[in-house]
Amino acid sequence: MSPQPLALPSADWSEWLADYVLSRLRAVPRTVERLKDGTRRETADVLGLWNDADIALRGAESAALLFVEVHPELAVRRRGDELVQQVDRVRSERDLDRALYDVVAATDPAGLDEVALRMRDHVLRDFRRSGVDRDERTRARLRDISERLTVLEQDFGRAIRDDVRAIRIAPEQLAGLPADFIAAHPPAEDGLVTVTTDYPDYRPFYAYAEDADARRRLTIEFHNRGWPANDAVLHEMFDLRHEKAQLVGYDSWPDYDAQVKMIGTGDAIAEFIERISTAAAAAGRRDLDTMIARRREDDPAATIDRSEIGYYTQLIRREQYDVDAKEVRRYFDFTRVRAGLLEVTGQLFGLEYRPVDVPLWHADVTAYDVYAEGELRGRIYLDLHPREGKFKHAAQFELVGGITDRQLPEGVLVCNFSRGLMEHRDVVTLFHEFGHLIHHVLGGRQEWARFSGVATEWDFVEAPSQMLEEWAWDAATLGRFAVDESGASIPAGLVGRMRVATDFGKGMLVQTQVAHTAVSYLLHRDRPADHTAAVSNAMEHYGLIAELPGTHFQASFGHLAEYTSAYYTYAWSRVIAKDLFSAFHGDDLFDPSAAHRYRDLILVPGGSRDAADLVADFLGRPFTFDAYAAWLDRAPVPTAESAP
Structure with a gap:
């Protein structure tokens, strides 16, 4: 059966x-x-x-x-x-x-x-x-460390999940926000409006609110989630990981953790941080100088702080690249986007998603059985809106690991999107996370549980998802489901300008990602007494802008629990993803020969082979830095009408 x-x-x-x-x-x-x-x-x-x-x-x-x-x-x-x-x-x-x-x-x-x-x-x-080959006393200590780390990681995540903060502001301080956002935030009896740190509030506010003081206040609250509770948790977590690594024969936690990844060693992480930082330096500096110049048009004495990056990125893209993100979002109704995602990935990978009426843990959740060539291959659940007590970021969770002839793979997409209009960057995030879900299902026909689904080296895990993001930037793809209230599809010319506009800000984005990578690595390697000072130094050195005074980013940096010292994997995977995408033809991203080769050679094997070998089989050569470098080096070109 x-x-x-x-x-x-x-x-x-x-x-x-x-x-x-x-x-x-x-x-x-x-x-x-x-x-x-x-x-x-x-x-x-x-x-x-x-x-x-x-x-x-x-x-x-x-x-x-x-x-x-x-x-x-x-x-x-x-x-x-x-x-x-x-x-x-x-x-x-x-x-043990x-x-x-x-x-x-x-x-x-x-x-x-x-x-x-x-x-x-x-x-x-x-x-x-x-540590199974250590003496009994050491094995007992390793057992204790493992149990304690589980509790600490739970405490860390719970503190972030439960710490929803808010600011209360006058209605006029919503100036610049989209009309639907303002309508969804009416004043209370005291005349004030509440804006929270949950993503559907924070992200639009960070990008569009014209009131600099209100943006700064909400950014401070966002970067202080989990503080001060998580300070002691992180210190103990890092110390125990270090002790575990040394007990089993490694110099540090990054060395222990990296041994089973593509990168190999802790020192190689440090080298990779410097390589990416150097590669992004010119683009990052160019972005920052442009932001500062535009900021000084509003206030000649002002500098840029972290609460202003999102706002001035969108402002510059609107003024110099003719892309108004508030206008773009009117094409991305959540329900249509979800349906479009299923249509696009279904065609791309030869899949059919059939809705199923089954018991679920919340009314927001939808379930689909996944078929390939008429055969049931797995089940997926989409849990895509925020609620109290729910995971605050975006991720794919496993429910059942697929085993050939024994278990069907089942996965859950957990996100926090608006129920109405979506930001395009959230559409990109949805495609990204769905890439993990597809990997879990297609890679879920394995004999060995150890290799089922997304079971590759951890620094390859993000590459398939990052590559799927490219379809969220393709005019032909978006034209299938991105329509406004009149039913008109998003214009191809607008999508083209959106792609050009993203060249502005990517340098700062990569530099910020490098800074977060350095934070995850250095806090584990050095275990400084003052995490906040170390984070601020790393953000200023690699991310070009220091943290806001009085903030404690590390307390809500959830990846410190799961990715530990290896947040570098996002940048490492991006290098591979850009190379993988080079095998697709830009004028036809649905070419079945490329899409099905990618499906069968990259996704279907799960973790049954080394990721480098999977990539080499698909590309016909080992992956290189070239496609990533070309993307990073591409300078932003303002439109003729709006160029200064």
Whole structure:
């Protein structure tokens, strides 16, 4: 019988989640004990039992992590936190079990196929990285560190998720905001308007509000989410990661973390930071000088601070490139964008999305079964609007990892978009995150749980998603679903100007990303006593502009939990993504020969091969820096009518 999607409950979510997770956790030690029972087994049988335990453990973790972030009931989120801690304990016990390691290490690799051999190598590597070959006292300490880090990472994320801040301003301070934004923010009885740090409020306000003082106030609140609670959390988190790395034989956490990534070493991260910073220096300086000059037209004595980057970027694009983002957004109604996304990716990858009426955790969520050539390949859930207690950023979460003939892959897209008109940059974000979801589904037909879905090296994970962003900048693609209230499609000329206009600001954007990369790396490498001072120095040196006084960006930098010292992966993946996109023809992004080769050679293999090999197979050569450098070097060209 073909595998079927997971049946979610219509009620009693806390009980269902506990039963689902705990039943899988109970299966893990039972399987481990079978492996250690002294029975002589062939290598394939040993790896098969290991895979059974992996499937159970991954299933338990995926469900617990997801519903911690998305379920509207506080009791379910709290139960999820407890279950995540139990998952970590079970994993630690397995990964630090010396007798189990000896069983796997004693297997004979002869006769294994390429993927099974890769599986065995990865299991043994992960065992060693866990510290299984250390003495019992060290293993006990590593167990304690792992459990404590799980709690700290939960505390860190919860502080960000629950800390929604706001400013209260006079209605006239909404000047510059789109009409629908103003209509959605009526004054309260005291005559004041509330604007929050949630994305649908913060992003438009940051970009369009003409009142500099109000922009600064909201930016300060946004950059102080999670403060001061997360200060102590981060210090302990970084110290424990460093201790873990040293206990298993590495000089630092970045060295430990980078060993299993494409980049290889911590020192290589530092070198990459400098390379990207140098490459972006001219473009970043050019953008900043243009911003300062425009800012001084309004106030001759003024300088630029971080609350003004978004506003002056949009202002300059409107004045010098004839692109008014407020006008652009009228073409991007959320419902049409969502439908267009499914149409575009369906054609591109040969997929069909069929809506399904199933129990869901919130009324905002929609579910679709994914078919390829009439065959059910997985299920996706779209949870795209903000609510209290929900994850505050944008990401793809796994619900079920796909296993050939056993489990269908199921993934959840979790975002925080407006219910009405969307910013074009949010459309780009939606395409980006959907790229992860497609990767999870198409890469979810694997024998080994270890390689299912988005299971490549972490510094390749973003490349397929970043490449899919390119379709959100294509006039023919946008013309399918980007229409205004009269039904008129977005003009191709406007899309062309939008593409040109993005050349202004990309230097600052890359420099800011480099600064965030430096923050994630340096806080882990150096573990400074004063995180805020170190962040401000990194932002000023790499991002060209210091943080606003009194702000603590690191307290809400959620990637410090998941990406740890490896935020560089966004820039690294962008280099690969630009090279991947060079294989598509700009006049026909739906050419099936390119799209299907990309699908089959990059997405479908999941993590079953090294990412560098997947890319080389698709491109016919190793990836290079050339396409990225050409994109970065392309200077902005103002329109003739608006050039100064």
